[in-house]
Amino acid sequence: xxxxxxxxxxxxxxxxxxxxxxxxxxxxxxxxxxxxxxxxxxxxxxxxxxxxxxxxxxxxxxxxxxxxxxxxxxxxxxxxxxxxxxxxxxxxxxxxxxxxxxxxxxxxxxxxxxxxxxxxxxxxxxxxxx
Numbered sequence: 657x658x659x660x661x662x663x664x665x666x667x668x669x670x671x672x673x674x675x676x677x678x679x680x681x682x683x684x685x686x687x688x689x690x691x692x693x694x695x696x697x698x699x700x701x702x703x704x705x706x707x708x709x710x711x712x713x714x715x716x717x718x719x720x721x722x723x724x725x726x727x728x729x730x731x732x733x734x735x736x737x738x739x740x741x742x743x744x745x746x747x748x749x750x751x752x753x754x755x756x757x758x759x760x761x762x763x764x765x766x767x768x769x770x771x772x773x774x775x776x777x778x779x780x781x782x783x784x785x786x
Contacts, residue, residue, distance in 0.1 A: 687708075705739075
């Protein structure tokens with residue numbers, strides 16, 4: 657676990673929400689893990705698309721697996737996230753347990769907005785230091 661790697665540890669995945677209306681196909685609700693690499697005991701994940709309660713499961717599984725494998729650092733690159741809700745926030749709250757470190761890099765407007773709202777409700781969230 658101390659080696660640096662640029663090869664993805666998981667393939668690029670997408671998670672689709674159930675189709676609500678056939679005419680809504682022009683803008684599907686999709687969360688994409690664009691890349692996932694490791695640097696020592698840190699997992700670096702580049703995310704894109706919409707992260708909500710319907711699409712967060714692959715990300716939740718990824719970070720749970722990383723924690724079980726002994727990774728202690730998580731860097732989420734969120735520049736290309738177009739929407740996120742409390743489903744994403746739940747992952748951010750869960751990761752720092754048991755001394756794990758969280759860093760959000762290049763936050764998109766949607767992520768900044770979610771964190772601002774969350775901070776106004778709970779000023780001591782783990783994402784504040786990130």
